[in-house]
Amino acid sequence: MSTAIKAVPMSAEERKVIFASSLGTVFEWYDFFLYGSLAAIIAKQFFSGLDAGSAFIFALLAFAAGFIVRPFGALVFGRLGDMIGRKYTFLVTILIMGGSTFVVGCLPSYASIGVLAPVILIALRMLQGLALGGEYGGAATYVAEHSPNGKRGAYTSWIQMTATGGLFLSLLVILFTRELTGADFDVWGWRIPFIVSIVLLGISVWIRLSMSESPAFQKMKAEGKLSKAPISESFGQWKNLKVVLLALFGLVAGQAVIWYTGQFYALFYLTQVLKVDGKTANLLMALALVIGTPFFVVFGSLSDRIGRKPVIMGGLLLAVILYIPNTPISLFNNLTHYANPKLEMAMANSPAAITADPAECSFQFNPTGTTKFTSSCDIAKQVMANNSASYSTIPASAGAVTKVKIGDQEIESYNAKGLAPDELKAKDAAFKKSIREALDAAGYPAKADPAQINMVMVVVLLAILVILATMSYGPLAAILVEMFPTRIRYTSMSLPYHIGNGWFGGLLPTISFALVAQNGNIYYGLWYPIIIASMTLVIGTLFIRETKNVDIYSRD
Structure with a gap:
């Protein structure tokens, strides 16, 4: 005791x-x-x-x-x-x-x-x-x-x-x-x-x-x-x-x-x-x-x-x-409010959404570094995550190519499977550029403003x-x-x-x-x-x- x-x-x-x-x-x-x-x-x-x-x-x-x-x-x-x-x-x-x-x-x-x-x-x-x-x-x-x-x-x-x-x-x-x-x-x-x-x-x-x-x-x-x-x-x-x-x-x-x-x-x-x-x-x-x-x-x-x-x-x-x-x-x-108010404002005023076939979307976790995310859904989610952009996910019909909506703009993703290296590189660069431009237009900052x-x-x-x-x-x-x-x-x-x-x-x-x-x-x-x-x-x-x-x- x-x-x-x-x-x-x-x-x-x-x-x-x-x-x-x-x-x-x-x-x-x-x-x-x-x-x-x-x-x-x-x-x-x-x-x-x-x-x-x-x-x-x-x-x-x-x-x-x-x-x-x-x-x-x-x-x-x-x-x-x-x-x-x-x-x-x-x-x-x-x-x-x-x-x-x-x-x-x-x-x-x-x-x-x-x-x-x-x-x-x-x-x-x-x-x-x-x-x-x-x-x-x-x-x-x-x-x-x-x-x-x-x-x-x-x-x-x-x-x-x-x-x-x-x-x-x-x-x-x-x-x-x-x-x-x-x-x-x-x-x-x-x-x-x-x-x-x-x-x-x-x-x-x-x-x-x-x-x-x-x-x-x-x-x-x-x-x-x-x-x-x-x-x-x-x-x-x-x-x-x-x-x-x-x-x-x-x-x-x-x-x-x-x-x-x-x-x-x-x-x-x-x-x-x-x-x-x-x-x-x-x-x-x-x-x-x-x-x-x-x-x-x-x-x-x-x-x-x-x-x-x-x-x-x-x-x-x-x-x-x-x-x-x-x-x-x-x-x-x-x-978020005090460190990056522009991001908070953008998420409130121009919400983003991904419309995708649920069967195309994988868990975004790659512990070995060897998995290649090639579906249009996985690619879209990865690019949005790298840009710190929150989004909602809307189910699409089977086989549909994923689309990303940011404010009033809509960008179509792409499937990377089977693409030649040069074509893949070009599509990847173009998609990332389109997403970044849409985020910029909607007020999503690439970096916090000091x-x-x-x-x-x-x-x-x-x-x-x-x-x-x-x-x-x-x-x-x-x-x-x-x-x-x-x-x-x-x-x-x-x-x-x-x-x-x-x-x-x-x-x-x-x-x-x-x-x-x-x-x-x-x-x-x-x-x-x-x-x-x-x-x-x-x-x-x-x-x-x-x-x-x-x-x-x-x-x-």
Whole structure:
């Protein structure tokens, strides 16, 4: 039974250890997020053999590859962390992560070595994902086991800040490098943030060598109570497995989609949908992160007072409400209004529609990059999606060639199957030109007008998105640590965390953009995080128990 535990001050040595752990983790997240922040450029460098739309989706999938393997890293490094110690596992993960990031900066492009370039890139992303799979559980466990009772939410929230801190640091380095290299940034300047990570790696290794082992782990080791089979003990026994499943579906899945929507999807939405230039979008997001990031500690500390559960569930509820599109309080509708008002006006005054035979229309998702969309419907949808133009779909009779209506103009698409290369190229260019001219005539902007961007309101909206993420994420490390016994804590909490953040969250940009391309509505991708967060809200409210007064040292 949980009992109230008196808070005791943390020693200077313990604060030093937690600071060192958090700082090292910032560097590790910096390495991981560089790729996401530069996804559009990486698409051109390593997937240039594909059309622009497929290249960007493929780049997002390569980004997601690192997330997909994270649960496997959680199993490998979680087991090591529970068997040989938290400190030594830290050293291995940072070396793999930093080394892989440095190599990405040196990797030849598709133009230089062909298909080998994306193959090596994806392999490096998977190595990064494996390393990160062992990182979070170790950091959260390590900090929590150094924290005094009654202050665990506050102290572990610093670990939660490291992910956003890493993203912020990556954005700052990118902005500085853009200024330094100018027009050459897209050519070779993008490599600099990856290459300089070798310096961060050296600092991180030095920091982690100076840390002491977790007192809880030392106590377990001295008493001979270490688990000899943490994986089978965590997932092979129902009493532990059911807690793992509750952690995944009642906490982490919803937290993950809120976090990735609020930071990564928001950034992609600005650049890919609203056509805000990359430099401006990164700067606006960096400012929002400065405003929102301290709230990790605010909500972590609040969870020490009122409980972890009400803070996390409150964040999920608010996010679901504020994500719902086409409402006055919809955050993404308001982002469109303040970042690209011309696009909003054009969609309202000159709505677009595609009239097509439903049998001709495929799901606009190409995970291998090899599928060629040749039907008139698929071609029309792809061109409209690349121009960030929302549209409705009207069924046509069987066999009819797809037509695109924009305002008062109607453009007929074409079927690419069987066309000679020269003819295909000419038809493609003519169709794209016709669509762009019709969009221009109807007031659809090719790019957001910098003079019309309300910078203040965009930063406010982005900051709200970040704060929603801090509300559901800030107390997460504390509650996950408190749910599991010391002997299998690293393994047990790592797997649900990385399935949630690696699969539910990491795949969010790819899934959401594919949904937008298929449905034709720029807001349609939001239904993915809304549904997942709603599921977690219901399960968490009904089945997750409050843990803030649990004594983790008594949980052998």
